[in-house]
Amino acid sequence: xxxxxxxxxxxxxxxxxxxxxxxxxxxxxxxxxxxxxxxxxxxxxxxxxxxxxxxxxxxxxxxxxxxxxxxxxxxxxxxxxxxxxxxxxxxxxxxxxxxxxxxxxxxxxxxxxxxxxxxxxxxxxxxxxxxxxxxxxxxxxxxxxxxxxxxxxxxxxxxxxxxxxxxxxxxxxxxxxxxxxxxxxxxxxxxxxxxxxxxxxxxxxxxxxxxxxxxxxxxxxxxxxxxxxxxxxxxxxxxxxxx
Amino acid sequence: xxxxxxxxxxxxxxxxxxxxxxxxxxxxxxxxxxxxxxxxxxxxxxxxxxxxxxxxxxxxxxxxxxxxxxxxxxxxxxxxxxxxxxxxxxxxxxxxxxxxxxxxxxxxxxxxxxxxxxxxxxxxxxxxxxxxxxxxxxxxxxxxxxxxxxxxxxxxxxxxxxxxxxxxxxxxxxxxxxxxxxxxxxxxxxxxxxxxxxxxxxxxxxxxxxxxxxxxxxxxxxxxxxxxxxxxxxxxxxxxxxx
Amino acid sequence: xxxxxxxxxxxxxxxxxxxxxxxxxxxxxxxxxxxxxxxxxxxxxxxxxxxxxxxxxxxxxxxxxxxxxxxxxxxxxxxxxxxxxxxxxxxxxxxxxxxxxxxxxxxxxxxxxxxxxxxxxxxxxxxxxxxxxxxxxxxxxxxxxxxxxxxxxxxxxxxxxxxxxxxxxxxxxxxxxxxxxxxxxxxxxxxxxxxxxxxxxxxxxxxxxxxxxxxxxxxxxxxxxxxxxxxxxxxxxxxxxxx
Amino acid sequence: xxxxxxxxxxxxxxxxxxxxxxxxxxxxxxxxxxxxxxxxxxxxxxxxxxxxxxxxxxxxxxxxxxxxxxxxxxxxxxxxxxxxxxxxxxxxxxxxxxxxxxxxxxxxxxxxxxxxxxxxxxxxxxxxxxxxxxxxxxxxxxxxxxxxxxxxxxxxxxxxxxxxxxxxxxxxxxxxxxxxxxxxxxxxxxxxxxxxxxxxxxxxxxxxxxxxxxxxxxxxxxxxxxxxxxxxxxxxxxxxxxx
Numbered sequence: 001x002x003x004x005x006x007x008x009x010x011x012x013x014x015x016x017x018x019x020x021x022x023x024x025x026x027x028x029x030x031x032x033x034x035x036x037x038x039x040x041x042x043x044x045x046x047x048x049x050x051x052x053x054x055x056x057x058x059x060x061x062x063x064x065x066x067x068x069x070x071x072x073x074x075x076x077x078x079x080x081x082x083x084x085x086x087x088x089x090x091x092x093x094x095x096x097x098x099x100x101x102x103x104x105x106x107x108x109x110x111x112x113x114x115x116x117x118x119x120x121x122x123x124x125x126x127x128x129x130x131x132x133x134x135x136x137x138x139x140x141x142x143x144x145x146x147x148x149x150x151x152x153x154x155x156x157x158x159x160x161x162x163x164x165x166x167x168x169x170x171x172x173x174x175x176x177x178x179x180x181x182x183x184x185x186x187x188x189x190x191x192x193x194x195x196x197x198x199x200x201x202x203x204x205x206x207x208x209x210x211x212x213x214x215x216x217x218x219x220x221x222x223x224x225x226x227x228x229x230x231x232x233x234x235x236x237x238x239x240x241x242x243x
Numbered sequence: 244x245x246x247x248x249x250x251x252x253x254x255x256x257x258x259x260x261x262x263x264x265x266x267x268x269x270x271x272x273x274x275x276x277x278x279x280x281x282x283x284x285x286x287x288x289x290x291x292x293x294x295x296x297x298x299x300x301x302x303x304x305x306x307x308x309x310x311x312x313x314x315x316x317x318x319x320x321x322x323x324x325x326x327x328x329x330x331x332x333x334x335x336x337x338x339x340x341x342x343x344x345x346x347x348x349x350x351x352x353x354x355x356x357x358x359x360x361x362x363x364x365x366x367x368x369x370x371x372x373x374x375x376x377x378x379x380x381x382x383x384x385x386x387x388x389x390x391x392x393x394x395x396x397x398x399x400x401x402x403x404x405x406x407x408x409x410x411x412x413x414x415x416x417x418x419x420x421x422x423x424x425x426x427x428x429x430x431x432x433x434x435x436x437x438x439x440x441x442x443x444x445x446x447x448x449x450x451x452x453x454x455x456x457x458x459x460x461x462x463x464x465x466x467x468x469x470x471x472x473x474x475x476x477x478x479x480x481x482x483x484x485x486x
Numbered sequence: 487x488x489x490x491x492x493x494x495x496x497x498x499x500x501x502x503x504x505x506x507x508x509x510x511x512x513x514x515x516x517x518x519x520x521x522x523x524x525x526x527x528x529x530x531x532x533x534x535x536x537x538x539x540x541x542x543x544x545x546x547x548x549x550x551x552x553x554x555x556x557x558x559x560x561x562x563x564x565x566x567x568x569x570x571x572x573x574x575x576x577x578x579x580x581x582x583x584x585x586x587x588x589x590x591x592x593x594x595x596x597x598x599x600x601x602x603x604x605x606x607x608x609x610x611x612x613x614x615x616x617x618x619x620x621x622x623x624x625x626x627x628x629x630x631x632x633x634x635x636x637x638x639x640x641x642x643x644x645x646x647x648x649x650x651x652x653x654x655x656x657x658x659x660x661x662x663x664x665x666x667x668x669x670x671x672x673x674x675x676x677x678x679x680x681x682x683x684x685x686x687x688x689x690x691x692x693x694x695x696x697x698x699x700x701x702x703x704x705x706x707x708x709x710x711x712x713x714x715x716x717x718x719x720x721x722x723x724x725x726x727x728x729x
Numbered sequence: 730x731x732x733x734x735x736x737x738x739x740x741x742x743x744x745x746x747x748x749x750x751x752x753x754x755x756x757x758x759x760x761x762x763x764x765x766x767x768x769x770x771x772x773x774x775x776x777x778x779x780x781x782x783x784x785x786x787x788x789x790x791x792x793x794x795x796x797x798x799x800x801x802x803x804x805x806x807x808x809x810x811x812x813x814x815x816x817x818x819x820x821x822x823x824x825x826x827x828x829x830x831x832x833x834x835x836x837x838x839x840x841x842x843x844x845x846x847x848x849x850x851x852x853x854x855x856x857x858x859x860x861x862x863x864x865x866x867x868x869x870x871x872x873x874x875x876x877x878x879x880x881x882x883x884x885x886x887x888x889x890x891x892x893x894x895x896x897x898x899x900x901x902x903x904x905x906x907x908x909x910x911x912x913x914x915x916x917x918x919x920x921x922x923x924x925x926x927x928x929x930x931x932x933x934x935x936x937x938x939x940x941x942x943x944x945x946x947x948x949x950x951x952x953x954x955x956x957x958x959x960x961x962x963x964x965x966x967x968x969x970x971x972x
Contacts, residue, residue: 363875373906373908375886375887375888375907375908376887376888377887377888377889377910378893379888389849389887389888390887401861401862401863401875401876401900402861402862402863402865402875403863407864407896407897410893411893411897414887414900414908414910415908416902416903416906416907416908417902420859420902421861421902422859422861422900422901422902422908424863424900
């Protein structure tokens with residue numbers, strides 16, 4: 001079995017500048033997720049951050065990535081449009097993309113969704129989030145209970161301005177009164193995209209075993225298949241196939 | 244019952260410059276569709292073209308449009324990005340959008356789909372296209388037979404690089420050996436989008452009674468509902484709803 | 487415009503036998519819904535109950551019904567299998583079906599869903615149910631706010647064992663900690679089916695203006711289109727369509 | 730990695746009674762598929778037929794099956810209703826089900842779809858079937874070209890009376906003028922169901938390498954995940970989850 005090449009991208013700003021965040025993730029939240037994924041077999045994990053050369057994703061990295069995990073929040077507008085276009089083309093050509101939490105407002109997610117990806121309500125309320133499985137046969141729910149709690153979480157709420165997911169896997173309940181489609185699968189071109197809601201930086205969400213398990217499962221789901229070659233830009237006219 | 248305000252937008256270039264197209268649509272293909280729609284009650288139809296001031300869609304027109312019908316082919320890149328953004332926001336805010344034929348490569352359709360909207364094959368073969376209904380309960384199939392033929396048509400083929408439609412209504416068969424998802428419904432924000440495949444400019448497709456019927460039905464389907472107000476760009480944090 | 491022939495079916499048992507229910511719905515909950523629908527134009531509303539001849543739905547009624555609304559709870563097993571089959575065929579042939587609340591366990595809903603339609607949790611807790619719109623462009627959300635509350639409601643919870651809806655319109659939040667896909671659209675054959683969660687008999691849910699509005703909107707959505715004729719049982723072999 | 734326990738069920742009648750079929754599949758078509766699957770690692774393959782004790786699927790077999798592959802045609806009505814119910818419950822509890830060709834009219838497929846599963850047209854025309862990939866990122870398309878041909882095939886045609894698939898993978902083109910949704914994925918309960926169109930018994934379809942590849946891929950897709958436990962029949966009321 002071929003190893004899945006996973007690249008974990010983090011803007012990695014708040015962990016360096018905000019003491020509260022630094023305390024939870026001293027080396028960056030990407031490190032915590034990477035360490036977990038490294039305990040698993042079948043994955044070849046590396047990390048990348050915004051402040052690295054070519055914003056961490058030069059061609060030799062991006063083109064050798066099977067599944068890209070994306071975390072961003074305060075620096076969405078710093079990501080180069082050219083990089084966004086390169087990621088976009090890689091996804092349409094088969095690369096898996098897992099977008100975490102505030103990444104809903106990243107350029108790449110907005111571009112791939114075709115909608116504003118805004119929410120009609122949100123709140124840093126440190127309220128209980130309860131994540132319910134609504135598709136218990138989906139491989140992303142492997143090893144999960146019917147629901148699990150994140151005792152303190154940022155409240156994300158409907159209406160979440162995304163296309164209806166091809167497959168909806170999780171719905172979150174928030175103690176303050178909101179619901180949110182927090183686990184969403186999308187097929188786009190040859191690529192698979194998974195959006196996963198939890199992950200506010202001031203709370204140790206990525207130390208939660210179920211949250212990590214979901215990310216791990218999603219890597220397997222988003223792993224590229226060797227499907228047919230497609231033309232991303234289209235091409236010249238084709239001959240008739242009539243015989 | 245409130246009348247539906249329909250604006251038919253056509254780039255209107257080939258009908259003026261290409262004698263073959265001019266012969267079929269002397270006043271532009273938008274005029275043929277508009278004349279048909281004007282025979283129906285409940286619609287308030289106007290037309291707009293690329294060469295008009297503000298590319299035919301100044302605010303007072305766009306903001307008073309319930310359903311926008313879009314036909315473009317050779318001048319997609321001439322459409323101003325600012326106009327595309329205005330249309331995009333209007334769709335997310337509820338305006339219906341019907342994209343015809345070559346409009347699959349329009350900026351607005353690509354932006355709203357989040358994919359390249361390319362096809363892996365296509366051909367000006369003047370081959371028979373047979374349009375099959377695959378959702379006979381959908382209102383867009385009102386008054387249609389199980390299939391109908393366009394004796395000479397441009398061949399559009401899979402893989403069509405769009406998101407899986409929320410509801411798939413038509414699949415086209417082409418004599419030369421291809422298939423194509425030619426009737427596709429998408430919900431985006433508060434807006435409804437219908438893509439309809441047939442419509443090559445060198446063939447009198449918009450004189451076909453079933454093609455016209457589909458466009459008419461789609462206007463009714465895409466007509467905005469008075470659903471809840473949403474925030475397209477998001478906003479400040481919200482209070483808890485707990486009681 | 488042709489009137490929509492609506493038949494409201496209610497098993498009508500608890501309103502007669504349970505004083506608590508009788509107090510809320512002295513003439514049956516179907517009467518309350520029917521009275522509301524009768525204030526609207528464009529509908530021709532009648533009611534039917536289990537204790538009527540042919541369980542309220544003889545051929546001349548069922549075959550003249552455009553949209554059937556179904557409420558049942560304690561007598562699902564009393565409904566004749568032959569009647570269930572007749573309703574099933576009518577739905578596949580285009581009749582709209584709106585299934586309310588406990589109707590999730592009706593024979594007809596289970597048959598049309600192909601799943602057990604069970605819930606993994608439920609509770610008569612008289613807790614606040616908050617119904618969130620997750621598709622604000624859908625006509626069933628016409629005239630609704632982004633969410634509305636039912637201050638005391640029966641708690642229905644995921645995992646709700648239904649097929650993923652073709653279009654998901656509502657998700658309910660319950661104060662006790664659950665979520666539920668409470669507004670679900672399904673296309674089946676030529677028919678349209680809407681499941682709507684609220685409606686426990688010991689609470690005046692059908693006096694709520696938004697609940698009534700949803701039912702009214704759903705009638706319009708489920709109203710049959712005049713789509714192509716289909717063969718429900720299949721038939722003999724067909725000739726080639728080749729030319 | 731745990732092996733996937735695959736059971737291939739065939740009614741196995743025409744191969745014994747019809748010389749034309751016997752010539753193509755002397756030991757039954759299930760043997761040809763089983764031999765192919767046995768060349769792969771990771772699968773534990775057995776076969777079962779209608780004339781075996783308990784119609785080939787006693788509890789100790791069915792309960793130890795991860796993925797059931799089903800081929801039937803002339804004896805759908807011979808399959809015991811009790812067996813159909815046992816399969817139904819196994820699927821809702823997670824067992825994968827792959828239904829081939831004429832299996833569209835099997836009791837188990839009709840029960841799980843909730844529709845008649847009929848086609849509006851069909852024909853034993855020995856015409857070319859061309860199978861197009863419309864979701865090139867789906868794992869069932871692994872190793873496939875954009876389309877492949879079955880030079881002589883039975884023509885299956887829309888309208889195919891099934892629910893809209895959760896994910897549509899293949900659309901077939903037939904030389905005689907029809908189209909057919911021939912590769913359809915459904916999530917039901919904890920189970921995954923794949924319907925695959927090709928497979929007429931008088932033609933060596935199951936000797937085609939791409940057809941076999943699709944079945945193999947589908948086994949991996951339909952393989953059960955270890956998702957949360959669900960209640961198939963529902964149960965008693967639950968406590969509030971409020972804290």
